[in-house]
Amino acid sequence: KQEVTQIPAALSxxxxxxxxxxxxxxxxxxxxxxxxxxxxxxGLTSLLLIQSSQRExxxxxxxxxxxxxxxxxxxxIAASQPGDSATYLCAVWGGSYIPTFGRxxxxxxxx
Amino acid sequence: EAQVTxxxxxxxxxxxxxxxxxxxQNMNHEYMSWYRQDPGLGLRQIYYSMNVEVTDxxxxxxxxxxxxxxxxxxxxxxxxxxxxxxxxxxxxxxxRTGGYTEAFFGQGTRLTxx
Numbered sequence: 001k002q003e004v005t006q007i008p009a010a011l012s013x014x015x016x017x018x019x020x021x022x023x024x025x026x027x028x029x030x031x032x033x034x035x036x037x038x039x040x041x042x043g044l045t046s047l048l049l050i051q052s053s054q055r056e057x058x059x060x061x062x063x064x065x066x067x068x069x070x071x072x073x074x075x076x077i078a079a080s081q082p083g084d085s086a087t088y089l090c091a092v093w094g095g096s097y098i099p100t101f102g103r104x105x106x107x108x109x110x111x
Numbered sequence: 112e113a114q115v116t117x118x119x120x121x122x123x124x125x126x127x128x129x130x131x132x133x134x135x136q137n138m139n140h141e142y143m144s145w146y147r148q149d150p151g152l153g154l155r156q157i158y159y160s161m162n163v164e165v166t167d168x169x170x171x172x173x174x175x176x177x178x179x180x181x182x183x184x185x186x187x188x189x190x191x192x193x194x195x196x197x198x199x200x201x202x203x204x205x206x207r208t209g210g211y212t213e214a215f216f217g218q219g220t221r222l223t224x225x
Binding site for chain 1: 152159199201203212213214215218219
């Protein structure tokens with residue numbers, strides 16, 4: 001059974017730092033991996049989707065990479081801002097098309 | 112606008128009073144699912160549906176029912192709610208085509224059972 005782990009579970013940084021959030025998965029036979037952002041008590045907003053044939057995706061200050069063979073993905077946030085404070089979740093899709101979610105990294109960016 | 116719509120957003124109810132949380136998507140997605148999210152436990156899948164009239168249990172199905180009579184709708188039914196079902200619930204949908212899938216989530220339903 002696929003397991004997804006996100007490290008660290010929580011992170012607090014000063015504004016302006018470049019950040020790396022990690023997501024690892026146990027079964028490398030995935031179709032794609034998706035990163036989400038969740039604000040407290042709110043829904044999940046899709047940030048980036050990486051298909052299995054891709055190595056990375058970029059959107060603004062966000063860059064997500066995927067290394068299927070090692071079962072890892074990283075979400076890089078450049079020049080962090082207080083508005084980036086949220087929980088970040090990754091999800092992977094395997095052959096059954098049923099996603100498996102990590103528990104998320106709770107990020108606080110303080111001014 | 113592509114979206115997944117849940118209703119209601121907030122609900123307070125009493126133990127044992129049947130309730131339904133609706134979920135509708137306008138993207139013609141085959142796959143729909145329900146999750147609950149609790150502090151420290153992350154997202155846990157309750158039920159999912161691969162297509163119309165095809166539903167299956169997720170990780171925590173006890174106390175819940177679902178139906179998929181139409182492609183766009185996937186209601187979550189609590190026949191006899193209990194306080195341990197107090198949680199934040201999310202509906203999600205995704206397209207399944209040629210190995211590509213991307214999930215869209217509703218805004219969530221905050222349920223309190225007293």
